[in-house]
Amino acid sequence: MTALGPRVVVAGTRSGAGKTTVASGLMAAFRQRGWQVASAKVGPDFIDPGYHSVATGRPARNLDPWMCGADLMGPLAARAAEGADVLVVEGVMGLFDGAADGTPSSTAEVAKRLDAPVVLVVDAASTSQSVAAVVHGFRTWDPEVRVAGVILNLVGGDNHEAMLRDALSGSDVPLYGVLRRDDSMRWRSRHLGLQPVAEDPVGVREALDRLAASVSARCDLDGLMRVARSAPPLPTTPPPRPRRVVGEHAPPRVAVACGPAFSFSYPDNLEAIGAAGAEVVTFDPCVDERLPAGTSAVIAGGGFPELYADALAANGPMLESVADHHRRGGVTWAECGGLLWLARSLDGSAMAGVVDADATMDAGRVLGYRSATTTGESPLGPAGTQVRGHEFHYSATDPGGDALVLAGRQGTTTGGFAAPNLLASYLHVHLASYPTVAERFVSAAARSPLAASGAAGHGAR
Numbered sequence: 001m002t003a004l005g006p007r008v009v010v011a012g013t014r015s016g017a018g019k020t021t022v023a024s025g026l027m028a029a030f031r032q033r034g035w036q037v038a039s040a041k042v043g044p045d046f047i048d049p050g051y052h053s054v055a056t057g058r059p060a061r062n063l064d065p066w067m068c069g070a071d072l073m074g075p076l077a078a079r080a081a082e083g084a085d086v087l088v089v090e091g092v093m094g095l096f097d098g099a100a101d102g103t104p105s106s107t108a109e110v111a112k113r114l115d116a117p118v119v120l121v122v123d124a125a126s127t128s129q130s131v132a133a134v135v136h137g138f139r140t141w142d143p144e145v146r147v148a149g150v151i152l153n154l155v156g157g158d159n160h161e162a163m164l165r166d167a168l169s170g171s172d173v174p175l176y177g178v179l180r181r182d183d184s185m186r187w188r189s190r191h192l193g194l195q196p197v198a199e200d201p202v203g204v205r206e207a208l209d210r211l212a213a214s215v216s217a218r219c220d221l222d223g224l225m226r227v228a229r230s231a232p233p234l235p236t237t238p239p240p241r242p243r244r245v246v247g248e249h250a251p252p253r254v255a256v257a258c259g260p261a262f263s264f265s266y267p268d269n270l271e272a273i274g275a276a277g278a279e280v281v282t283f284d285p286c287v288d289e290r291l292p293a294g295t296s297a298v299i300a301g302g303g304f305p306e307l308y309a310d311a312l313a314a315n316g317p318m319l320e321s322v323a324d325h326h327r328r329g330g331v332t333w334a335e336c337g338g339l340l341w342l343a344r345s346l347d348g349s350a351m352a353g354v355v356d357a358d359a360t361m362d363a364g365r366v367l368g369y370r371s372a373t374t375t376g377e378s379p380l381g382p383a384g385t386q387v388r389g390h391e392f393h394y395s396a397t398d399p400g401g402d403a404l405v406l407a408g409r410q411g412t413t414t415g416g417f418a419a420p421n422l423l424a425s426y427l428h429v430h431l432a433s434y435p436t437v438a439e440r441f442v443s444a445a446a447r448s449p450l451a452a453s454g455a456a457g458h459g460a461r
Contacts, residue, residue, distance in 0.1 A: 003235050004078045004087070008148075008228040009042075009111045009118045011091035013134060018153045020048045020194065021211060022121045022179065023090035027055035028212035029221055030086060038084035040077060042107045043092030044369075044390040044428060046264035046302060050197035052090070055208050059267040063089065065113070066098075066105040066369050067388045068433045073113040075239040076268070076432055086228045089116065095138055095145070099369055100409045108145045115234050117148035117227050119176065125154040128163040132171055139173050148227045151177040151219060176227070177219030196304070198263035242435040245443045246277035252445035255292045257300040259284030261312060262337055264302030264428070269438075272431040273299075276442035285341060289317040297331035297379070297445035298322060300338025302428060305346065306361050306395070312341060313349040326354045326422065329449040331379050333441060334424035336393055339416075342424050343397055355397070355417045355424050363396035370406040370427060375414075378403065378423040379444040380437050387434055389427040401425070421448065 010026065012019035023039075030037045039052035040061045049060030061080035063073050081087035091107030092098075095118065098106030111118050120138055124131055131152070139147045150173050155161050161178050168175050197204045215221075246252065254273055256265060262285065274280050281292045286308055291298065305312055312319075322342070326332055332342070332354065340346050342354040347361055374385045391406075403418035404425055416425025421444065431438050445451060 001235055001237055002078050003233040004074060004081060004114065005233060006085065006225070006228040007077070007081065007087040007089065007114060007116045007231050008224065009089045009091060009107060009114070009116045010121060011095040011107045011111070011118050012121045013094055013123060013138060015093040015097070018123070018179075019121050020051060020090060022151055022153055022215070023088060024051040024055045024208060025211035025215040026219070026224065027052060027088050028208045029215040029219070030088070030225070031056055032212050032216065033221060035085040035225070036083065038081045038087045040080045040087065040089045041092070042089060042110050043105075044430070045092065046266075047194050047196050048090060050263065051194070051204065051208070054197055054201070054204055055212075058084070061268065062266060062430060063110050064105070064430060065109060066103050067390060067430045070104050070109065070113055072239055072433055073110055074234055074236040077114055078236040079239060086225065089114070095120065096141060101369075108142055111146075112144050114231075116231050117146050119149040119151060119224065119227060120147050120173070121151050121153050123154055124152040124160075124164055125156070125181065128160070129167045131164050132167040135168065135171055135173055147173055148230065149174050149176045149224065151179065153179045154181045155179065156181055174223070176223050177215070179214065179218055182214070196260070196263045198260045239432055240435045242272050242276040242438040242442075244275070244277040245439045246446045249446065251277050251279040252296040252442060252448065252451045253292065253294045254278040254280050254297045254299060254442070254445055255295040256280060256282050257285050257298070257338060257341070258282040259286050260303075261286055261305045261308040262301055262303040262341075264335075264337065265299070266430050269431045272435065272438035273442060276438045278442045278445060285318050286311040286315060289315065290321040291325055295325065295330065296448040296451035297441070298325060298333070300332070300334040300341055302336035302338065305337045305340045309346050309349040312351065319350070319352045322352045323354055325450065329421055331421045331441070331444045331448050332424065333379055335428050336391075336426050339397065339424045339426060340395060354422070357397040357399055357401065357417070359395055359397045361395045363394060365394055366426070367392045368408045368410070370408045372404045372406050372427055374418065374423075375403055375405060376418050377420045378418040379421060379441045380423055381440045385437070387429050387437060389429040391426045391428070393426050
């Protein structure tokens with residue numbers, strides 16, 4: 001039994017409006033003060049945690065009660081906060097927004113599970129006295145959620161700030177900071193959110209340094225730390241971990257696609273694969289010409305392969321390497337962007353051809369949580385294996401596949417491609433609540449013919 005210590009949830013009144021900017025800036029400013037800062041993100045997002053990692057110097061975690069279960073929020077938060085002075089949790093969307101099916105999934109629900117105070121980031125652009133009504137409404141909507149402070153964002157100037165401060169002067173919610181509108185603090189965004197850190201790590205680092213300086217100058221950091229320390233100790237138990245399933249044998253090598261085209265991986269997933277007994281290594285499909293020597297399994301997660309389609313298509317040796325890996329019985333698990341890379345083509349550019357389908361962009365937005373059931377054997381387990389996950393994409397494959405039965409708020413569909421050594425679909429899965437899936441994947445990698453052949457089977461062609 002452990003106890004979760006100082007913690008604070010940074011939540012917004014709505015999606016966007018600089019919530020990630022404020023949360024990441026607060027993390028970076030705390031760190032500059034000399035505090036050890038841990039971070040987490042409510043929901044399934046991959047991009048925002050990348051900014052957290054740069055700000056804190058630590059892996060960022062996800063707290064998603066819909067995918068992982070509400071009971072795991074405390075244990076996962078405690079794992080995220082291990083060895084840190086404070087845990088800063090960035091919310092998702094607006095404070096009370098969650099899954100459309102009503103399953104506990106909002107930032108408010110996570111804050112209650114963590115018994116954590118909330119600092120509300122209010123978009124103050126084009127408003128004055130009404131800001132008091134906004135804060136009052138969020139403060140009183142759910143008495144179990146403790147809105148302990150406010151940071152105003154996107155404030156226009158001195159006069160605007162004076163009006164806002166006057167409006168909040170009678171509020172029982174303290175004002176801990178006022179951040180001005182500053183275009184130099186903005187990060188480039190696209191249809192899935194902010195630009196991933198992997199595409200411009202130097203630029204993000206520089207922006208975070210500027211942001212931390214602004215937050216330090218315009219926010220009461222000591223007061224915000226007192227808010228975090230006001231959270232009572234929360235007893236937690238460790239989250240479930242996979243069993244080591246490879247015994248005394250050499251660990252199977254699992255190669256994970258990375259680089260700017262494939263930057264969407266949950267740290268908890270890679271740690272679960274390692275805990276089950278695998279050796280986890282990385283490779284960049286844009287520049288590396290073959291899979292790492294000794295690879296018996298490949299994980300290709302999400303990202304933006306469409307932006308790097310030319311580089312991926314031009315890297316013929318790598319495309320042949322991953323196709324040969326599959327032909328010879330190597331195990332592959334692909335999610336979303338990884339599916340596009342494994343297809344025959346992506347908007348006409350030749351890809352690996354592991355999946356007998358063609359991918360196209362601009363197919364319309366698909367977004368939401370899914371309860372998934374496999375229809376056949378795959379590296380995740382036998383037919384009938386059930387997991388929960390999330391989809392968010394603007395692409396489609398033709399055909400769409402039928403490896404998974406996917407149930408969501410809009411009904412039931414099928415999608416994805418599977419074989420005993422392959423699962424490729426649009427579904428992102430968080431393994432925190434599925435240790436047996438990690439065990440099965442590593443067991444499949446250990447049984448692969450390529451695990452027996454070792455490095456000799458994965459050298460130069």
